[in-house]
Amino acid sequence: MxxxxxxxxxxxxxxxxxxxxxxxxxxxxxxxxxxxxxxxFLHINPAGEVPVLHExxxxxxSPSQVIAEYLEETLTKVPLLPxxxxxxxxxxxxxxxxxxxxxxxxxxxxxxxxxxxxLTGRTEPDSARIxxxxxxxxxxxxxINLLAEERNWLGGNQFSLADISAAAHLSCLDYLGxxxxxxxxxxxxxxxxxxxxxxxxxxxxDVIPGQRPPPHYADIDF
Amino acid sequence: MxxxxxxxxxxxxxxxxxxxxxxxxxxxxxxxxxxxxxxxFLHINPAGEVPVLHExxxxxxSPSQVIAEYLEETLTKVPLLPxxxxxxxxxxxxxxxxxxxxxxxxxxxxxxxxxxxxLTGRTEPDSARIxxxxxxxxxxxxxINLLAEERNWLGGNQFSLADISAAAHLSCLDYLGxxxxxxxxxxxxxxxxxxxxxxxxxxxxDVIPGQRPPPHYADIDF
Numbered sequence: 001m002x003x004x005x006x007x008x009x010x011x012x013x014x015x016x017x018x019x020x021x022x023x024x025x026x027x028x029x030x031x032x033x034x035x036x037x038x039x040x041f042l043h044i045n046p047a048g049e050v051p052v053l054h055e056x057x058x059x060x061x062s063p064s065q066v067i068a069e070y071l072e073e074t075l076t077k078v079p080l081l082p083x084x085x086x087x088x089x090x091x092x093x094x095x096x097x098x099x100x101x102x103x104x105x106x107x108x109x110x111x112x113x114x115x116x117x118x119l120t121g122r123t124e125p126d127s128a129r130i131x132x133x134x135x136x137x138x139x140x141x142x143x144i145n146l147l148a149e150e151r152n153w154l155g156g157n158q159f160s161l162a163d164i165s166a167a168a169h170l171s172c173l174d175y176l177g178x179x180x181x182x183x184x185x186x187x188x189x190x191x192x193x194x195x196x197x198x199x200x201x202x203x204x205x206d207v208i209p210g211q212r213p214p215p216h217y218a219d220i221d222f
Numbered sequence: 223m224x225x226x227x228x229x230x231x232x233x234x235x236x237x238x239x240x241x242x243x244x245x246x247x248x249x250x251x252x253x254x255x256x257x258x259x260x261x262x263f264l265h266i267n268p269a270g271e272v273p274v275l276h277e278x279x280x281x282x283x284s285p286s287q288v289i290a291e292y293l294e295e296t297l298t299k300v301p302l303l304p305x306x307x308x309x310x311x312x313x314x315x316x317x318x319x320x321x322x323x324x325x326x327x328x329x330x331x332x333x334x335x336x337x338x339x340x341l342t343g344r345t346e347p348d349s350a351r352i353x354x355x356x357x358x359x360x361x362x363x364x365x366i367n368l369l370a371e372e373r374n375w376l377g378g379n380q381f382s383l384a385d386i387s388a389a390a391h392l393s394c395l396d397y398l399g400x401x402x403x404x405x406x407x408x409x410x411x412x413x414x415x416x417x418x419x420x421x422x423x424x425x426x427x428d429v430i431p432g433q434r435p436p437p438h439y440a441d442i443d444f
Contacts, residue, residue, distance in 0.1 A: 058308075088291070
């Protein structure tokens, strides 16, 4: 069985877990702590990052968007990209937005710092980065709100990789109680719809020992 | 005619220029200084970054890899990705490697700091970042050398988006004379083959006023 090397609260790993569940593709989850620089893991992925989808003796796929494109091309029964090139480009633009811009401006500052022990092996959070993360999340939620107001799903009419990329990040932030949902109701309703999908349920069961999520975290009708 | 908003020494803009030339797709080049935060430009691309490929009244494509995938899907005559999903994934992995890891560890530290006035509007380079950039480029060139030794092109048998992504970054660094080619001969020979392609020639004619490139920069048989 293929192996997904992952970290439970890494948004990129969560993105791939949701895609695998949507496409009903089974893989064994193996937790990898990349900061330990395990030689066998570096051999599989010289970039030294999770997630990696590995079929031993065959493929080693990474990073998350490359895994997404591969699964899209090989498991076509549940499409997560539409067929028209322009519509595909808009969804890929949003994937890049969340994986790069949102990650740099929000997730890495809040989740990355607060869970640094769980995500990077470091122990000292940087409080200045956390402060800017709080300012930035508000701006980003306004953008998500705007997209959710105008469209059925973030990337267009259909549930797609754009929703998955965004929700993967937000689910990590939501575990920390860091998402000001009450100021962004369209974004909240959109997230509630994503969260209620069967593909999301295993994520909501992950826990960090000694750190409980807020009561609404796993509540679908929050 | 479609417009490519770009910066001459931005590696991501260069990547798209090479792709457009390979696919013989004409676009008007318009220099955009993203740090000026021009409202019309932010309206086209809310991320506020170059490159953007814009067909007025129609599409606005960004960032560079999304433009690449779109052009790959719509202009199929000159393919820059192979047909097998696993081979495509390997090339996309390398695109992500250069666009993210190489950019973060090398290009942003050397080109980004030294040409900061041309790329970000800032004037003060950060010398500590420049120092780590020099350490990192050596490690990355060893990796390119390894790939060039084992394969005809970086991503496999065919010239592909992997070669274009890598060469776009290296061409900016090479203008500054920052690439220690002599220690990495397979990498040098590979780059020489990329540089001699017709699609590369317009890049080699770009100049920064008051800053000349080393003599080998535009010399194909360097």
